[in-house]
Amino acid sequence: MRTYLVTGGAGFIGSNYIHYMFRKYKDTIRIINVDALTYAGNLENLRAVEKRDNYTFVKADITDKEAITKLFQENEIDRVVHFAAESHVDRSILNPEVFVKTNVLGTAVILNCAKAAWELSDGTFKEDKKFLHVSTDEVYGSLEEEGSFFYETTPYDPHSPYSASKAASDFLVKSYIDTYHFPANITNCSNNYGPYQFPEKLIPLIINNALCGKKLPVYGDGKNVRDWLYVEDHAKAIDLVQEKGRLGETYNIGGHNEKQNIEIVHIILDTLQEMLPEEDPRRKLVSKDLIAYVEDRKGHDRRYAIAPDKIKAEIGWEPETMFDEGIRKTIAWFFENEAWMKNVTSGDYQKYYEDMYRGR
Ligand code: NAD
Numbered sequence: 001m002r003t004y005l006v007t008g009g010a011g012f013i014g015s016n017y018i019h020y021m022f023r024k025y026k027d028t029i030r031i032i033n034v035d036a037l038t039y040a041g042n043l044e045n046l047r048a049v050e051k052r053d054n055y056t057f058v059k060a061d062i063t064d065k066e067a068i069t070k071l072f073q074e075n076e077i078d079r080v081v082h083f084a085a086e087s088h089v090d091r092s093i094l095n096p097e098v099f100v101k102t103n104v105l106g107t108a109v110i111l112n113c114a115k116a117a118w119e120l121s122d123g124t125f126k127e128d129k130k131f132l133h134v135s136t137d138e139v140y141g142s143l144e145e146e147g148s149f150f151y152e153t154t155p156y157d158p159h160s161p162y163s164a165s166k167a168a169s170d171f172l173v174k175s176y177i178d179t180y181h182f183p184a185n186i187t188n189c190s191n192n193y194g195p196y197q198f199p200e201k202l203i204p205l206i207i208n209n210a211l212c213g214k215k216l217p218v219y220g221d222g223k224n225v226r227d228w229l230y231v232e233d234h235a236k237a238i239d240l241v242q243e244k245g246r247l248g249e250t251y252n253i254g255g256h257n258e259k260q261n262i263e264i265v266h267i268i269l270d271t272l273q274e275m276l277p278e279e280d281p282r283r284k285l286v287s288k289d290l291i292a293y294v295e296d297r298k299g300h301d302r303r304y305a306i307a308p309d310k311i312k313a314e315i316g317w318e319p320e321t322m323f324d325e326g327i328r329k330t331i332a333w334f335f336e337n338e339a340w341m342k343n344v345t346s347g348d349y350q351k352y353y354e355d356m357y358r359g360r
């Protein structure tokens with residue numbers, strides 16, 4: 001039975017990936033999820049799998065070399081899927097250091113422990129061991145022109161502390177591939193959305209605020225463009241890259257779905273109006289009057305867009321979920337999981353929100 005070490009599996013994409021993998025492989029794989037449970041990690045996301053015999057949760061920090069070494073010593077790990085990271089650009093602008101620690105040092109620790117566990121005395125690696133590093137299209141910088149896209153060959157040009165730390169982590173993985181022929185792949189994907197996303201990111205934040213009748217903060221002129229990818233499509237792509245991708249290669253994963261932020265806000269408001277039952281009191285709260293243009297993010301990248309040509313040509317993956325369908329599924333999930341949203345927005349979130357949006 002193949003054993004996966006998933007880092008950051010209690011976060012948004014990691015938990016969706018774990019659900020996807022158990023749906024696909026059922027009892028034929030084993031998953032060990034290592035997560036430090038920062039503000040973004042939530043074991044609620046994994047309630048449906050926690051009792052499985054082939055699932056284990058380990059609370060540990062990926063920068064803790066001893067704890068990670070122990071995990072590799074006690075388990076014969078076949079696949080590493082490395083999600084754990086500090087992931088929010090706005091937080092990185094306020095507090096860059098933890099991004100360097102987790103994203104750069106944490107990646108170095110995971111890489112080194114995997115290398116130590118998998119390397120043979122002649123410098124080659126045990127058979128069928130694979131490491132996948134999950135990264136972002138933000139490492140490529142910002143596009144201005146319509147019709148231009150990020151490719152795997154686009155030079156790195158990160159602007160935020162978040163994207164700079166992810167770029168550094170990508171370079172570390174690349175250095176292991178080049179120096180040791182370490183069996184790894186890197187994926188750089190566009191903005192994800194879907195169930196379990198923490199409401200500091202645009203889509204869940206707008207859904208939650210609209211349902212509470214709170215103002216909808218749109219940075220700058222609202223015309224920045226992101227290329228939205230439904231998270232389950234991403235989970236599928238990660239698995240396909242790991243099993244079918246050429247080792248050492250980078251694959252970009254995009255949604256073919258560019259939208260301005262203000263368009264996203266309007267789509268969410270229209271879809272909420274459509275989906276909320278007539279008698280639901282929240283219908284009266286959801287309104288375009290809530291839209292508030294606020295001070296722009298510092299160094300705000302204008303446009304991201306991926307041409308996922310390589311992954312389609314080599315692996316046959318394409319995004320399957322159209323935005324109309326994906327946003328409905330996402331909103332339906334938030335309707336069905338009101339308690340989840342209440343839990344994550346109580347306590348520390350209130351303080352975060354006040355600090356981040358004060359004066360905006
Ligand atoms: P997230 O913030 O929702 O989850 C991150 C998880 O990592 C959390 O469970 C957190 O507890 C854990 N974590 C953080 N620091 C840790 C540490 N030091 N040790 C162990 N665990 C730690 O992030 P996400 O949106 O699920 O993103 C997952 C990965 O995908 C990240 O590497 C991110 O850079 C990348 N990515 C995300 C997006 C997106 O749209 N969300 C897009 C492109 C790439």
Ligand code: TYD
Pocket residue numbers: 088089090191200201202203205217218219224225226261297
């Ligand atoms: P975000 O979800 O933070 O993802 P990223 O910065 O990684 O792309 O933001 C998506 C876009 O939405 C980005 O252009 C910033 C913008 N945005 C707002 O306009 N208002 C908000 O409150 C947030 C969180 C983001």
